[in-house]
Amino acid sequence: MTDTKLDIILRPTEIADLDTLFEIQLDKEGGYLAAFMPNDHTNKLAYLDKFTKLLNDPTVNNQTIIIDNKIVGSIAKFVMFGDNELTYWIDKQYWGKGIATKALKHFLYIETTRPIFGRVAFDNFGSQKVLEKCGFLKIGSDKGFASARQTEIEEFIYKLT
Template structure:
């Protein structure tokens, strides 16, 4: 069973470890300049815990922390982000967690962004009703290059859990 709960400071240690995986960083693409700087990571995300514009949740499966998911505001737009521990990829966890978050977070439209070649994340967004509306280019720290990213948008509230 997948549960979302408000992220607490001690969860950040798990999240930091998840983002150290090279393949996961490559797919996420838009990562910190130095993903190995734990102090900087903890400082950054600890500041988000009490920010009323950010809803940061911890994803738990069978009492195990397996990832994070959040709604935040960037340039006036609601956006979502998520990260699943690589050991739990391919199990539908991101899709189910995003579906749950979208029942809590009612702001619409809400946007999601993904690297052009992160097909797993693209499938998650599409299963949850997001539609690709455009592209952008940005510098991806994990790849040390400028890459294309896809922009997705969800206009309406998701009413049902998608089939996985």
């Protein structure tokens, strides 16, 4: 059920946010749906090292999603193989409330780089819906090794121009 009354705040991610964001991304169901994760995603030191560096990378726009002064997720633009890519993660407790859609719409107002791509596992219907509600069009698919599933899967590629 969508709760449109939730006030979402996006702000640049800070080092102090990383502990909470690390815990959020440990969720097994979320990891399964995300599919393409670092092999060492449960290694907190590796996570903190990676994201501390990313916070200082001018090509990355990391934003923390906050509701009622509580961190509920993150959203970011990064560059991969020359393309602007999008990633987001919402705490499982907040799924189904329209938060990802609202956060992405707000993020796309802040992050104006276009085109921007979103990639999503073939069976992650929630994220597919989020991208489509925000104007992304499915332009193709690819196959890759999904470390969270330990197998190769299809991912759909979405694009916003």
